[in-house]
Amino acid sequence: MKKFSVKTIVATGIGAALFFVLGRFVAIPSGIPNTNISIQYGVLAFIAAVFGPIAGVLAGLIGHFFIDFSFGWGVWWSWVIASAFFGFMMGFVASKMKIDEGQFGKKDILIFNAAQIVCHLVAWVVIAPVLDILIYQEPANKVFLQGLVGAGINIVATAVIGTLLCVAYAAAIPKKGSLKEEE
């Protein structure tokens, strides 16, 4: 596991800022009415994969908290906690990967995506609805359906955005190699 250095603290802060800006101001219609694609989860998965579970959990927690906060609709703790859980688990699963050394191959892509699917399902179909029921006494069928839709959209978003970000970042790390100029 990566240690909680000054760099992790900064990554947490800037990661939360990214999560907030994308979640609050960037609306990509999903095709389902009144539901936008949350591209911020792709970024959160990336930050967690590079900087570890602590950066992941805190960036998700702070970023989501700020989003709820700025809309003024009250802090929806059940969903905030689900975001934080997702960040934590992605950081945990990816802690063996070496994206910051420029490695993100086919196997990593598979693990990354399998992990994000499982984590999203747990976060939105288990954690968020169960907490909704416990805290807010909402009807079960409503919260589970909301969770299922949310998980589906987030999985697609993370698969595209998260994967592309990891690939692009790994490719941007300078590697020793023999690049030759061609005529």
Add this chain to the structure above:
Amino acid sequence: MEDCLLSFEDFGFQYNAQQKPTLYNISFSVKKGEKILIAGPSGCGKSTLVHCINGLIPFSYKGQMTGSLKIKGKETRDLSLFDLSKSVGTVLQDSDAQFVGLTVAEDIAFALENDCVATEMLKIRVPEVAKLVHIEDFLDHAPVELSGGQKQRVSLAGVLVDDVDILLFDEPLANLDPATGKQAIELIDEMQKKTGAAVIIVEHRLEDVLYKPVDRIILMGEGRIIADTTPDRLLSGGFLSENGIREPLYITALKYANVEITPLIKPSSIKSIKLSDEDKLKVRNWYMTAKAAEDKKLGGMLLKTDSVKFAYDNGHVALKGITVAVKEGEMLAIVGTNGAGKSTFSKVVCGFETQQEGKIFFKGEDIEGLSIKERADHIGYVMQNPNQMISKVMIADEVALGLRTRGVPEDIIREKVEKVLKVCGLWPFRNWPISALSFGQKKRVTIASILALDPEMIILDEPTAGQDYRHYTDIMEFLLKLNQSGITIVMITHDMHLMLEYADRAIVFSDGLIIADDTAAHILTDKETVDKASLKETSLYELALMCGIDDPGDYVKRFIDYEREVMR
């Protein structure tokens, strides 16, 4: 020696990830109260040297150190980063990144907060230091409300709170407009006198730093020290241009006139230089014989704006009636302070923002109804930082992006990409990932990706910001070549050299209005415009006055024309 603050002895450094050392045989020392300029082209090792002095090497970046580096008599490798930060205060190039507090006061207090100084003490100390750098009226301002120069003052205050012995400035002029840069150099001078600290400035813009005297210049090249001497001596030799550093313009002008430069005439600044009557006559004679180049032939009207007005949602009026005309084949510079409206103007032209009043015509047609994408087929926009534009891993994909989104067939794309890559000199690298390219090459990739759409006009935001003389020349010669092939080029810039040397014409923005529209040589010799738009007079102007030339503007023009003639 007691007053020796910093001493390198046969010092070398090699990063763990690299095959060869970055620094070799570095030996020099800095005494209390000295002011030193370290100059050298990109990649000469000066940033590595900065990291060694402030302790990021070896504490954050790992590698092999050889020889000795002592600060206040102690080897830095035996200290900690925190010990070092008490002796060396670093002002980074990127003052936005160094500004970590939410407001000015909090940022200045940052180092003391980390030292657990009591809040009551902070409230006393912070205003004191703020006053020192003249920022005391802005204590509760957020960074977005400050100009680049003000942010730099905050950075400086943030290290001055610690009573450091050495002040280290990493490229302090890189992000500032000319007048603010001048103030920054004055401020550094003032701080040194007030605090008695040693000052080390790392910068490749020699002429601008020498506006205030420095004790020594250390010239670096390829990881070694090439010269360590007084400015007067350094400017007398031919060292500078050989090592990719631009010599001050007045020095070049004197050399053209066959004036011999020796330390005796104190060439380090246009203010200190002593020219004999014979020397002045030589300059006058050169002026009489030098010929002005003929004016470039331009085509028809390409872009015309008619009293364009624009205000942002927050009520800030950025453009107060802008009327300009750009002809086909022109190479134009737009200058002015930050916030004068230059960038807003280019955004309105590209359709990123829509003007509230006024019209924009392209080739005589009103383009009001055209979308961003449709305008981009005619007017390309290149951002200052290529990293903000590049979104693909491979060069060819990046260049093809705009064509693919427009649904151009693949075989035509391949053909076009090949052509553009050849024009841009990127063909040898066509199969490289973009990350393996240098900054200048990345800039070319972004220009190539715009050229692929065959625009008639390109707008570039600060095309050469942060580049050393060699890369600057590289980029600008490339743009000149494009211009000669018929593409109209508009450059938004702070760089007075760029505008003098490359622009056919310059438009000066100030506070949302155009206050001058003339050749660069005329603008930079007109005191009123220069002051109003925070530009900086060229030293050639002062040289001309000193030598008794009655039309300094014409002298500057002939100098530039001559330089173009002989240099190319």
Add this chain to the structure above:
Amino acid sequence: MNNLFNYIDRPSPIHRLTGATKCVCLLLWSFAAMFTYDTRFLFILSVASFVLLKVSRIKWKDVSFMMVFTAAFLLMNNILVYLFSPHHGTEIYGTCTYLFGLTGKYAPTAEQLFYHLNYFLKYTATIPFILLFVCTTNPSEFAASLNKIGVKYSVAYSVALALRYIPDVQREYHDISQAQQARGIEMSKKATPLKRLKSAASILVPLILSSMDKIETVSNAMELRGFGKNKKRTWYMGRNFKPADIAAMAVCILLVAISYALNILNKSRFYNPFI
């Protein structure tokens, strides 16, 4: 200039409380409102929050945008609950009283309407309080407050950094997306969702890569100024507790206790007028 905190500097007793106090009170108040569905208690909390909003001299126009937003959200959620579970109230209160002589799955029952009233009160009990916090807490004080109430300063500082860099990230996103739009990247409804995601990626890749550079320089800048040197740090914006702060926190603790006690007295989280 910060989009997140809508800090309005108007002297009032609430403004004079420290950020840490308001932070603790917000948490306690939310817990108190979260624990119980006792209608009488929620009603008192709702009235109290509106009174506090008045005391802090926040005006309607300062918060109208957020209020409208919340009202819409609340309405939508209520409709959803009704659609999904029209007999949720019946299940909770154990009785079924049809109203207006209607029967059937979607027929209104007194229990269901009462449940919706509670749901509504739950919001009115907490949201004014959150607005109160947002409008009367100086964002600069937020991190210092978190640290004061026991959050590690490294975590508290990452909150401060998030607040610091939100405007920067926002501007950068805006600039990059404009330049990419010029190259034909589109995110409007015309494109398919998958295409839109790919477009988003071509804005996010440059944004993230430049953020990674920023993370590097910012952490260097912080280390060079001694961040992380000690186990503790002080805060320029830190303030000490005054008697009013202690009193405010004591009241909120009392509220939590009442909320908890009500749950025991009612033998359920709901106050049931139907039995």
